[in-house]
Amino acid sequence: MANKRYASFFLFFTMPFSLLHKSYPQSVNQSSDEHQILLELKKHWEISPVLGRWSSNSAAHCNWGGITCTNGVVTGISLPNQTFIKPIPPSICLLKNLTYLDVSYNNISSPFPTVLYNCSNVKYLDLSNNAFAGKLPNDINSLSALLEHLNLSSNHFTGRIPPSIGLFPRLKSLLLDTNQFDGRYPAEDISKLAELERLTVAVNPFVPAPFPMEFGRLTRLTYLWLSNMNITGEIPESLSSLRELNLLDLSSNKLQGKIPTWIWQHRKLQYLYLYGNKFTGEIESNITALNLVEIDVSSNELTGMIPNGFGKLTNLTLLFLYFNKLNGSIPPCIGRLPKLTDIRLFNNMLSGSLPPELGKHSPLANLEVSNNNLSGELPEGLCFNRKLYDIVVFNNSFSGKLPSSLDGCHPLQNLMLYNNNFSGEFPRSLWSVVTDQLSVVMIQNNNFSGTFPAQLPWNFTRLDISNNRFSGPIPTLAGKMKVFRAANNLLSGEIPWDLTGISQVIEFDLSGNQISGSVPTTIGVLTRLNTLNLSGNQISGNIPAVFGFMTVLTILDLSLNKLSGDIPKDFNKLKLNFLNLSMNQLTGEIPISLQNEAYEQSFLFNPGLCVSSNNLVHNLPICRARTNINNDVSRRLIALFSSVGSIMLLGSAVLGIMLLRRKKHKQDHLSWKLTPFHILHFTANDILSGLCEQNWIGSGRSGKVYRVYAGDRASGGRMVAVKKIWNTPNLDDKLEKDFLAEVQILGEIRHTNIVKLLCCMSSSGAKLLVYEYMENGSLHQWLHQRERIGAPAPLDWPTRLQIAIDSARGLCYMHHHCSPPIVHRDVKSANILLDHNFRAKMADFGLAKILLGAGEDESFSAIAGTFGYMAPEYGHRIKMNEKIDVYSFGVVLLELITGRVANDGGEYYCLAQWAWRQYQENGLSVHLLDEGIRDATHVEDALDVFTLAVICTGEHPSMRPSMKDVLNMLIQFDRKPTGIQEKVIKKTCGLETVDIQNIE
Incomplete structure (x- = not known):
């Protein structure tokens, strides 16, 4: 693609080459020449929203879009957002009076x-938000000496910034931000630009430096x-000489120490952004920077109280102090700021009440004070003032009724009041269709009624x-609803029959209410439903067979109701992580797929x-067919069985003697059985001979x-890994069969990212x-x-992301x-193996279950997981599912992100607890x-994966993804997939095996 692009450029380049000679004839009419140059520019860059309206039939090119003329000659070209791909052509500098050039975005x-070195009169040059790449030339100062504005931001420039930039x-104005420049800050060179008013690097x-x-x-x-340029140390006092500053943004660096006093007393500063550093100490109390409009010093380690001095900042519109260690109360004067x-x-760690006049004197739009006291x-x-769109106050101790000003607060979009002590009737107007902005309402764990x-x-x-204490019937739900939770209220009546309006819902919880009637068969329209909880109600009737067709349903709880009849056989189609039908009046045989220990x-x-006669895991009676066997037949059967039993007993004794003799005869000669799962080029002897120290x-x-190197090279021998998983004599035949059955399942797995089990060898x-x-x-x-x-x-x-x-x-x-799903039970970084290309494969899958089947019940917790x-849920929950692997995988993600070990013996006992605490306290x-x-x-992506890992290690299994x-x-973070990755992604989780080494 790149070769074609440059080929078309050179075709165009050769055509006007003669025009570039410095002895360009002065006698040629300048206007017509500029007209022709612009038409050639259009031909080079092809169709775009503006160029498409440039007409060769019109001589008045000064009236074309994006063109500025002075005294009839072109002095400015402004063509942002035109989808240009081809490079800037040399002919553009034939416009000798060009002073302004903007091809951004x-x-x-x-x-x-x-x-552009030939554009000798350019004063304003904007190349930002393109894909320019490579290093800046050392002679970049060959651009016009008249240059006043240079914008190279948001490109792909690399290497160091050359000294000639000064x-x-x-x-x-010098804008170099959002590139890939490395090395040292070009401070000495840039400081020579005595006229500089705007600087972004x-x-x-x-490289991290002071x-x-x-x-x-x-x-x-x-x-x-x-911001985001690895600045360390403290803010130097020398910056106090910048008395004209309007904006100061030093965010997301590694700065520390106290925020200097001169910042809080700056006369002209309006915008202050110092978030994402390590600033400590208290905020200056004597604030005289009265022009401040926005303050963001969040995500630091600031302590002490919020100073009353903020109340003097009458121009303040934005105040961000979150993720710090501030204590005390919020000054009432902040509630009187007129523009907040x-x-x-x-x-x-704030306490006390909110400023009583907050919102009364200003167009308050967003309030977030969650996770305080x-x-x-x-x-x-x-x-x-009817501007408020967000109220986020969860995890505090607020109480009382909601303010009357929320009644009809139409701009409101998000209302998060959960985990407080609010009471009283919830404003009915907020449920009104008139409130057409409200989309998220999270008010759980309060005392609301209504x-x-x-x-x-x-x-x-x-x-x-x-x-809460909401009562009355369940409303008809419609629109964009994804999550509806109303557990533990006083709702009554039946579940609405019309559920078509919420076909997008993924979680539906009405547990712990007074719901009656039956489960409507229209529940089947909820094809995306993942979680349904109707437990603890008075629901009666049969369980609709339509549940069997809700293919994404993984959590279903219908317990503590009055359901009757059979469990539909279509439940065999479901793959449920959690099912609870306890405490009902159900009858009949449990569907076969549910008759297992899960x-x-x-x-x-x-x-x-x-349950069926061959399955006793539920401690339920065996389903028996009705028969009319009379007593005579019964007596005959008893006699027959007694005779057969005697014969079997005698045969067992003879067989036992034979087995004892056979065992004694072979006690020094182990007999190995090899069970292959792939085509092998080695024998059992090849493996056994390699089991040496x-x-x-x-x-x-x-x-x-x-x-072990198994086989010979001529016949395709290979290096293999041999795991001797136990050494226990006296294994009985049942154990042997159980072992082979489990291993057979594992050996039949074919997947690129699972280590191949080539064969199994067993002896007594x-x-x-x-x-x-690997x-x-x-x-x-x-x-x-x-x-x-x-x-x-x-x-x-x-590499870490790919792993x-x-x-x-x-x-x-x-x-x-x-089928059935395989739970690994021991996911850890030691069980993720890497091949020669650092492609990862899971190892030891299912091994914990095999070991458990081998009679290791007393050490199951040790075998089936690593501390x-x-x-x-290990150790105190009888039923465990795939979510235990999700938790363990979350720990592996944390290892990849933080470099810490899963159990470092630190203050929080394990990495998952440490990560959760860091996330809660420090963000x-x-x-x-x-x-x-x-x-x-990659910092942003890595931190997003950190957040994903915290979610995976949540305490409750049902809340883990x-x-x-x-x-x-994870695939969303893979910004630039290779050819290999694109093909593998298409087969994500599929049955088809992908041989990565042979894809290309």
Whole structure:
């Protein structure tokens, strides 16, 4: 594509080449020449929204869009947002009077356009928001000496900024932000630009270094943006000389110490952004920077109280102090600020009440004070000026009724009041269709009362009123609803028959109410429903068979009702992670797919239920067919069975003697049985001969692991890994069959991201599993034992992300495309193996279950998980499902992101608890990341994956995502998929095996 692009450029270039000669004839009519030059420009860049209206039939090119003329000659070209791809042509500089050139927000992907060196009169040059790449030329000062504005921001420039950037004597605006410049800050060179008024060098991966004190010489600066460029240390006093500053943005660096006093006393400063650093101490109390309009010092480590001095800032519209360690009360004077629109103080240690006049004197639009210790009532005038769209006050101790100003607060979009002590009737107007903006209402865990209208507004997406005192019938739901939770209220009546309006809903919870009637068969229209909880009501009738066709349903709780009849056979089609039908009046045989240990607590206190004769896991009676066998037949059968029993007893005795003799005869000669799962080019003897100490490479709780070269090279021999998983003599025949049955399932798995189980070898004294060998060992070694394995460098971010995606793909296949699903039970970085290309594969899948079947019940908790990776439900929950793997995988993600071990013995016992505490108390910060992935390019993605990991390690299994969801989220962070990845992604979680090594 690139070659074609440049080929078309050179075709155009050769055509007007003669025009570029410096001896361009002066006698030619300048206007007609400019007209022709512009038409050639149109031909080069092809059709665009503006160029499409340039007409060759019109001689008045000064009237064309994007063209500015002075005294009849072209002096300006402004063509932003035109979808240009081709480079800037040299002919543009034939416009000798051109002083203004703007081609920003296009898709130009060439190196820096040195052809512009010939535009000797240009004063304003804007190349921003394109795809220009490569290094800036060392002679960039060959651009016009008249240049006053140079904007190269939001491109792909790399390398260091050349010293010649400081050789523009008239430059007033230099914008270099959002590129890939590295090396040291070009402070000394830029400080020579004495006329500079605007400077942006933000969002570049410079080498960490202290604040460039030289910038203090730029005394004419009004705009200084230096965020995300690895600045360390404190803000130097030399910057206090910048008395003309209007904006100061030093956010998302590594700055520390106290915020200097001169900042709070600056006479002209309007916009102050210092968030995402490590500033400590208290905020200056004597604030005299009265022109401040926006203050964001969030995500630091500030302490003390919010100063009363903020009440002097009559121009203040935005105040962000969240994610700090501020305490005390919020000064009442803040409630009297006349222009305040957005105040965010969440995640501090604030106490007392909100300013009583908050919202009464200003166009307040957003209020976020969640996760504090605030109390009292919400201010009466909160929505007095009818601008308020967000109220986020959850996790405090607010009480009383909601303010009357919320009655008819039509702009309101998000209302998050949960986990407080609010009471009284909820404003009925907020349920009104007139309130056409409100979409999220989360008011659970309060004492609200009231009823619903007949129908809720169409725009609701999430409604959670659980644990309140709402009463009356359930409203008709419609529109965009995704989550509806109304558990533990006083709702009554029947479930609405018309559910077609909420076909998008994924979670529906009416548990703990007074709902009666039957479950409507129209429940089947909820094809995206993932969670349904109707427990603890008075619902009667049969369970609709339509449940069997709700294919994405994973959590279903209908317990504590009055349901009767059979459980529909169509339940065999479901893949439920959680099912509870206990305490009803159900009868008949439980569907076969539910007769297993995963659902053994799902049918309690239903005396009419039964199971098939070959399945006793539910401790329920066996279903018996009605017969008319008379007593005579019964007596005959008894006699027959007695005779057969005697014969069998005699035969068993003879067989026992024979087995004892056989065992004694072979006690010194183990007989090995080899069960292949792939085409093998080696024999059992090849494996057994390699089980020697020099081939031993590791040990685990299940035994030793050996690296063995099996077979000879001529016949396709290969390196394999042999796991000797136990050594227990006296294994009976039942155990042998159980072992082979389990291993057979694992051996039949074919997936790129699961280590191949090549064969199994068993004898009466030992069991061997033979796997493909993975050259680069385990992820644990690369993350935590680099020095021991001699790794040259830590894993970079693209490699870590690919490992995460590969591992998730393997687990996703096991959970969602194996029947029955396979739960790994011991997901950890040591069980993620890497091949020669660092592609990851899951190992030891299902091994915990095999070991458990081998009679290791007493140590199941140890075998089936590793401390630091085990989900909280281990040990005290009888039924466990795939979500234990999701939890463990979340811990692996945390290892990849933070570089920490799963169990570091620290203050929080394990990595998952540490991460959760960091997330709650300090939010997202680059300091959470392993030093090897802290470059600015990937920080945002890495922190998003950190958030995903925290979600995966949630305490409640039902709240964790599925591995399919985890995989889809991880793939979204893979910004630039390779050819391999594109093909593999198409087969995500599929049954087809992809041989990565042979894709290309």
